[in-house]
Amino acid sequence: MIDGIIQPHDTRGDLRLECDVVVVGSGAGGATAAAVLAEAGLRVIVLEEGGWYPTEEFSANIPEMLGKLMRGGASTVMVGRSPVPYLEGRCVGGTTVVNGGMCWRTPEKVLDTWVRERGLAHLAPKALEPHFDAVESAIDARYQDPGSEGGVNDRFKAGADALGWKLSRNKRNQRHCVGSNDCVTGCPTGAKRSTAESWLPRFYAAGGRLFTHFKVERVRTRQGRATGLAGTILDPVGARRFTVEARAVVLSCGAIQTPLLLQRNKLCKPCGHVGRHFTIHPNIKMAARFDTPVDSLRGTHQAWQCMEFGDEGILMAPGAIPLAFMSAIFPSFGPRLAERLRDYRYIATGGILVDDHAEGRIRALPFGVPYIRYDVTDVDQSKFVRAAALMAELYFAAGANEVYTPFHHLPVIGGPDDIAKLYAHPPRVEDTEYFTAHLMGTCRMSAHPRGGVVDPNGETWDVSGLYVADAGTMPGTIGVNPQVTIMALARLIAVRLADRLGRKVPAKIAQVAGHAAA
Amino acid sequence: MSSDFSFRGYTRRVARSVVDAMVPRWPELDADLTDAVLEQVEDFARNYPPFIRFGVMVMLYGLEFSGPFVRDGLRPTSFLDREAATRRLEKVADHRIPQIRMMVMLPKIMVSFSAYSRPEVEAFLGADRRAWRANRKAFREVLIQLDERRAADPPVPAPLVGDAVRPEDYLRFERT
Ligand SMILES: Cc1cc2nc3c(=O)[nH]c(=O)nc-3n(C[C@H](O)[C@H](O)[C@H](O)COP(=O)(O)OP(=O)(O)OC[C@H]3O[C@@H](n4cnc5c(N)ncnc54)[C@H](O)[C@@H]3O)c2cc1C
């Protein structure tokens, strides 16, 4: 056993475990909740379907890493008017191992809406502030070391500055992110403070134990109360079974897997909200070619975001990605793509995220097949068209000579005068390539049993002792990167759960050993 | 968990022809990537859930028999020469009906991820990731050693580096 991590080869036969709280999933929500509960003195177990990979195992072999770290080897795609590929981490640390590390608090205006329109008074900005402070301190949400930004970020900033557009500096959960630009396949330098490097070491230190390759399939209930879990140990030598008995069960499998698990167990049906209200912050990728080298190999993934058009629900940002990922954002292949990527060193990449107003849906079909549907709306599409035009303007202002879009009928914008073509023949949803990394809202928190899946404490309205602490609980879309929101909500849920189980979370806020607290 | 999946028989021929039509080639780079990329594509598929693998098969066979959809005759794609196969798949990719375009989507991503993450391709295009990663790891070790001389970290959100490294040198570390 390494630290608190128990892998299949550490155990034999079928297993029966018992604890105070069992948490399913070790990503943003699960690891945070588990650490807080363990530090409150409860006996906590985390069950994680994926494996554990220490920093040394994050190799430069992209296909291999995608297979190890991502659900379905990164093949996941949701259906809709245009299919939207998405990624889910499946490893110790969950999606925080493969994410970009940007750290944003939930905007106050969003929290105010949750208070005003959804009656969730405990989510008021002031009430959540201690949770945000604790989270940011625990994960080292810091500004980049100056000079680590690199060409992709510099060009974006030059364009925004030239146009006088407001830029915000990203905080990222990192300690000396040295700009290796490999965030999506696991940080090879150990800089990124995924939950595997931040919350989970605290969890182990507080006596918590994490079991890898434990796939939870059943939530056990007795008389309307959750009593534990059961599932399969994905041991490469041969699958085995496990059961866990616990006083409380916390599901933190992410906004897609948690509703699927609930549906497969026919739980929480009466509320009617499981798997609904699915929001994804759909995004599109843009790129631009310059006359001088950008060298996107060098520099951090994303140092700034442009909030100038935030009121319209548009967020633009640079996004440095490895060559293999850059190859995937161009719709071509073979000789056409080879010619385009000859200029690799001169190309900068970026993305546009739209604060969506559509809601998708998740349903468990027979034979374990998930049905994930999201239709980008025409209203959101018109935002994308405007945002693509703005981003093209930004790149041309930075000196680009060509801009590449994800629109099939206008993949290249040859110069500033061509931007108008976007408005003249606006691309349809069906002719646009999207992507998403933010999956939210499918088990939303509500003040009333008819309004959502979990109550203000994170406990499901329909099954007592069953909690959800992941991106699914978000009561609505937030327009910024979600991991800090997810962690803050998970912390709030865990503090309240500890209290109910007769334990108090230590008063000091989230002090990381040897680091100054905020 | 990965399976022991591999392309077999006629399916292998179909998959190979799609890979062959999609891999990049440059006259200056003396490397035929087709078979190596085909193996990587198989590795990818091994990690896919069965229903996605089934979807990949459907797309590959869709491309094999896509001639009539793009007015390119009836010959299966794997019976065309490489240039003709590439031209046909480009027509599919440019098709005005999104459902037809979708046939190239996943195979294209699998081939591009595999081909453009190969060390020889990365080096050829000026993206020597392996060397850069080694450089960054070594540089970060230096920064960590500098940190150890400090009593406490600056509170979040301050950057950690202080003025120990000049910004213009940050991405230009040379190992001494
Ligand atoms: C490429 C990418 C970049 C991103 N960049 C950012 C960013 O810069 N900033 C930001 O704020 N957010 C970012 N995100 C989003 C953010 O990482 C996620 O929103 C967040 O991690 C979700 O947290 P979660 O707890 O809901 O789920 P996850 O972090 O996905 O964790 C869920 C865990 O549950 C496990 N699990 C699922 N089902 C089971 C089961 N049945 N049994 C056992 N275990 C199970 C999974 O294996 C996984 O480890 C990014 C996401 C991606 C994909």
Ligand code: SF4
């Ligand atoms: S850019 Fe590189 S060093 Fe920085 S967090 Fe990402 S992977 Fe780690």
